[in-house]
Amino acid sequence: xxxxxxxxxxxxxxxxxxxxxxxxxxxxxxxxxxxxxxxxxxxxxxxxxxxxxxxxxxxxxxxxxxxxxxxxxxxxxxxxxxxxxxxxxxxxxxxxxxxxxxxxxxxxxxxxxxxxxxxxxxxxxxxxxxxxxxxxxxxxxxxxxxxxxxxxxxxxxxxxxxxxxxxxxxxxxxxxxxxxxxxxxxxxxxxxxxxxxxxxxxxxxxxxxxxxxxxxxxxxxxxxxxxxxxxxxxxxxxxxxxxxxxxxxxxxxxxxxxxxxxxxxxxxxxxxxxxxxxxxxxxxxxxxxxxxxxxxxxxxxxxxxxxxxxxxxxxxxxxxxxxxxxxxxxxxxxxxxxxxxxxxxxxxxxxxxxxxxxxxxxxxxxxxxxxxxxxxxxxxxxxxxxxxxxxxxxxxxxx
Numbered sequence: 001x002x003x004x005x006x007x008x009x010x011x012x013x014x015x016x017x018x019x020x021x022x023x024x025x026x027x028x029x030x031x032x033x034x035x036x037x038x039x040x041x042x043x044x045x046x047x048x049x050x051x052x053x054x055x056x057x058x059x060x061x062x063x064x065x066x067x068x069x070x071x072x073x074x075x076x077x078x079x080x081x082x083x084x085x086x087x088x089x090x091x092x093x094x095x096x097x098x099x100x101x102x103x104x105x106x107x108x109x110x111x112x113x114x115x116x117x118x119x120x121x122x123x124x125x126x127x128x129x130x131x132x133x134x135x136x137x138x139x140x141x142x143x144x145x146x147x148x149x150x151x152x153x154x155x156x157x158x159x160x161x162x163x164x165x166x167x168x169x170x171x172x173x174x175x176x177x178x179x180x181x182x183x184x185x186x187x188x189x190x191x192x193x194x195x196x197x198x199x200x201x202x203x204x205x206x207x208x209x210x211x212x213x214x215x216x217x218x219x220x221x222x223x224x225x226x227x228x229x230x231x232x233x234x235x236x237x238x239x240x241x242x243x244x245x246x247x248x249x250x251x252x253x254x255x256x257x258x259x260x261x262x263x264x265x266x267x268x269x270x271x272x273x274x275x276x277x278x279x280x281x282x283x284x285x286x287x288x289x290x291x292x293x294x295x296x297x298x299x300x301x302x303x304x305x306x307x308x309x310x311x312x313x314x315x316x317x318x319x320x321x322x323x324x325x326x327x328x329x330x331x332x333x334x335x336x337x338x339x340x341x342x343x344x345x346x347x348x349x350x351x352x353x354x355x356x357x358x359x360x361x362x363x364x365x366x367x368x369x370x371x372x373x374x375x376x377x378x379x380x381x382x383x384x385x386x387x388x389x390x391x392x393x394x395x396x397x398x399x
Contacts, residue, residue: 026221028228029239031062038063056248059239073294079268079324081315082298083308084284086276087111091211096127102135105210106144108274109184111305112206113151117313118270119320120182120202121175122152125189125257127211132156132186148184156186157193164192175202189213189253193260200263205316207261210274212287214250222246251290259292266325270312273299 027033038044044063051057058065073080087108089095112118126132136156139145148154153174155167167185174183182202187193190213215222226242228234235241240248261269273279277287279301288299302308 026224028225029062029234030060035062056240056245059237062237070293073262074265075262075267077298079266079319080262080295080298081270081312082273082295082300083270083312084273084275084278084288084299084301085308086279086281086301087305088210088274089276090281091127091275091277093127096131096211101131102138103142103144105135106139106142106148109208110144110147111309112312113148113184115309115313116151117309117316118182118206119316120205121171121199122182122184122206122208123193123199123204123257123260124184124186124208125194125210125213126186127189127213129157129159129188132188135186152181153183154186155183157188157191161192168197172203187257189257194253194257197260198263199260200267204261204269206270206272207258208272208274209254209258212250212275212277213253213257214246247290251287254290255292258295266323268319268324270315271295 038061046057046061046065054068054070085108088101088104095101109122109124113122126135136145136154139148139154145154153170155171155174157164157167171183171185174181182205185193217223226246228242229239229245230242239245258271258273261267261271273288273291278284278299281287288296291299300311302311
């Protein structure tokens, strides 16, 4: 301020003010706030479709969970194609910055798009916004963008919320246009598209998860959290090591992204794990064990691009010719009821185990991780939906 109480005109003082030191207070263990609630409650149920991998949560929350349920997906495996591809190699930070990465990604997508193998919408998740911008710019320059748009409209996610709504509208118009063209949506892990939106049916017939979204090692909060988890105190309290915690954060974001498709019982889609670390790699089995349980046993690796394209073409041809649930509102009600009953038997069995456990113990803590726990509203009128409601109302209440 100047002597008259007005703003100073001295730019150096303004610069110094911007560079002034600050103080940030970060809690590095969620148990600080969760444990008092857990200790006071008679029953704690933590449920989500994306708790996996679950190994880090007990230590972080400071509470033991003796009952853990990883339920299968309500959608049968015949409606899900899961493929690991090494087409882009180990998609590490170094590979992401390589000059040839945008073109390689474009050619990989065109392998499927140019043959019109995938109907409807396609989601492509990448590790960071800067890579999306570089990919789009390079595609414009080398003609890849024009080549892809002969088959599907291309849109991309940008930082901030102001552009999301119009981008989504453009993407969905490309799918609803009636010309069977569809769209490609380039999005970022941990963004609004990957964690908060529902892309059911034709909105996402394929999801390409490119790379593994490890948090930035340059982020001071990430560095401090890794150091804290590797401390003797943290280890004595059951927390994962800093390295293991770091990996779990990556795969939790990964599972969020791949879960954007296959959103209800009669939905179907193809999921691609685009990183050699899921395919022919020494750590492939370990990495696949970190993805959601419902898809681990479905992951295939093909010997050639031709085999991959042929298998995917047959997958969509079969489901378009004979859509799940008949693909029509006139499908017999009794047939739909029997289908729902059969495909959700495992979910009901798990539900029974949880109810029995809660009744038999005075203090119960339960993890429930299920692909169907993310809010499948279409099941509300089925036996499963009614069973969920009964369970919620008869389980021991929280105190």
